Amino acid sequence: MRKLLWAVGVAAVTWGFLGPHAQAAFTHPFRFFKRPHSEAPRTPPSVQPSAALGARLYVRACESCHGPRGNGEGFWPLPDGESAPPLDSLGPSSQAALHQIIVQGKGMMPGWSQVMNPTEIRSLVLYVQSLNPRKKG
Amino acid sequence: MEGIRTETPGVCLQMSRRELLRQAATASALAAGWGMVSRRAFAQSGPQVRPLRFVQLSDTHIGYQGEANRDIPGTLRRALNVIRGLDPAPEFVVVTGDLTQAAESGAARLKRFRTFREQMDTLHLPVYPVPGEHDALMDRGQLYQKAVGPLHYRFERAGVQFFALDNVSRGFFVGDAQRQWIGREIARADPLAPTVLLTHAPLYDLFVPWNWYTYDAKEVLALFSGFRRLTVLFGHVHQLAGQRGPSVSQSAGLSTAWPLPEPDALARLEKWPQSASDPDMGLGLRVIDVASSGQMAVSNLLLSHEKQEEAAL
Numbered sequence: 001m002r003k004l005l006w007a008v009g010v011a012a013v014t015w016g017f018l019g020p021h022a023q024a025a026f027t028h029p030f031r032f033f034k035r036p037h038s039e040a041p042r043t044p045p046s047v048q049p050s051a052a053l054g055a056r057l058y059v060r061a062c063e064s065c066h067g068p069r070g071n072g073e074g075f076w077p078l079p080d081g082e083s084a085p086p087l088d089s090l091g092p093s094s095q096a097a098l099h100q101i102i103v104q105g106k107g108m109m110p111g112w113s114q115v116m117n118p119t120e121i122r123s124l125v126l127y128v129q130s131l132n133p134r135k136k137g
Numbered sequence: 138m139e140g141i142r143t144e145t146p147g148v149c150l151q152m153s154r155r156e157l158l159r160q161a162a163t164a165s166a167l168a169a170g171w172g173m174v175s176r177r178a179f180a181q182s183g184p185q186v187r188p189l190r191f192v193q194l195s196d197t198h199i200g201y202q203g204e205a206n207r208d209i210p211g212t213l214r215r216a217l218n219v220i221r222g223l224d225p226a227p228e229f230v231v232v233t234g235d236l237t238q239a240a241e242s243g244a245a246r247l248k249r250f251r252t253f254r255e256q257m258d259t260l261h262l263p264v265y266p267v268p269g270e271h272d273a274l275m276d277r278g279q280l281y282q283k284a285v286g287p288l289h290y291r292f293e294r295a296g297v298q299f300f301a302l303d304n305v306s307r308g309f310f311v312g313d314a315q316r317q318w319i320g321r322e323i324a325r326a327d328p329l330a331p332t333v334l335l336t337h338a339p340l341y342d343l344f345v346p347w348n349w350y351t352y353d354a355k356e357v358l359a360l361f362s363g364f365r366r367l368t369v370l371f372g373h374v375h376q377l378a379g380q381r382g383p384s385v386s387q388s389a390g391l392s393t394a395w396p397l398p399e400p401d402a403l404a405r406l407e408k409w410p411q412s413a414s415d416p417d418m419g420l421g422l423r424v425i426d427v428a429s430s431g432q433m434a435v436s437n438l439l440l441s442h443e444k445q446e447e448a449a450l
Binding site: 006060063064075076108110111 | 238
């Protein structure tokens with residue numbers, strides 16, 4: 001047992017003696033070979049576009065400017081002092097345009113395809129459409 | 138006890154004490170050998186840190202006219218005077234965004250950028266800015282690049298690595314293209330050297346309803362996962378705020394323009410009129426001292442009453 005403790009002690013002293021550089025080589029042994037890669041925040045491909053997912057994304061990406069109800073009454077004033085346009089009074093033929101604006105952005109509106117995948121973009125479109133009540137008749 | 142005996146169905150492993158000690162010794166020798174080899178490999182890329190002092194200015198909002206600060210140029214001049222009086226003098230100044238207040242016309246914005254540069258030139262120190270949304274969101278950073286310089290870049294001073302990032306010009310995110318650039322730069326960087334990320338918005342969710350966040354912050358910080366001493370200096374929030382995690386420390390610099398309220402109620406972000414009796418209330422700058430050990434210490438200098446608050450990053 002004494003020898004075992006001695007061996008552990010030797011290992012601990014060796015570890016300390018090696019210093020942070022060598023310790024980093026142990027904690028990240030393949031760092032020399034692993035190239036850091038850029039990975040966008042992605043919803044798994046198996047997830048289908050949905051207004052529910054869009055609602056969650058809306059809170060994180062859109063609510064500050066367009067407001068929790070999508071009426072343009074946001075919590076954050078735009079740099080030019082103006083308000084973001086309301087999203088709750090869109091015309092019936094605006095689905096394609098809405099998709100295009102979310103993907104590419106317009107004016108100070110970000111192009112969200114930089115950080116969102118097609119499933120997420122489509123989900124946002126579905127949610128924003130849900131803010132617009134369907135007209136009867 | 139004669140040895141360690143482990144039994145599972147069909148498998149019988151027996152190791153004597155002598156064998157265990159031999160294996161422990163072999164493992165230690167291998168560890169020492171690999172460590173020496175890797176230390177040499179690291180030594181070629183790892184710069185030595187020498188003591189360094191620099192200043193963080195933030196949110197100067199040149200060109201703003203209104204009740205939140207009735208003398209924006211005057212406040213900046215007072216801040217620059219504080220910098221001139223520092224002993225020891227700083228080696229350079231970083232500015233974490235919103236150098237200027239947004240304006241409708243390009244000519245007005247250009248004039249504001251020029252005014253900012255003229256003011257900073259009086260320091261005779263290198264200046265490393267990053268864009269804020271007021272500087273770059275209007276036109277996705279086009280005018281900023283012409284008048285000030287690149288939206289993101291990397292530099293090194295005294296063994297400290299700096300990544301100046303843009304998380305505002307296309308929205309409150311870094312984005313895929315810039316993250317790929319970071320990945321390429323990281324491959325040439327030293328993960329053991331002190332590393333500072335300069336951004337305008339915080340790289341964590343400080344308060345999402347006021348856009349005090351970066352949408353893809355986790356993905357950005359994941360790129361730096363092997364870095365041991367990572368510090369994020371940001372602006373945008375016009376107050377002392379921050380977050381200290383196990384691998385990264387983030388903290389906001391003071392503004393020279395106006396203070397903003399603490400995030401609390403879910404209400405529209407509003408600034409309040411400047412105090413007549415204490416016009417510099419909540420305004421200031423910070424001095425960062427890097428020791429040769431790589432440890433960073435921050436002194437927040439408040440213009441009001443020339444108060445000083447110190448903290449370690």
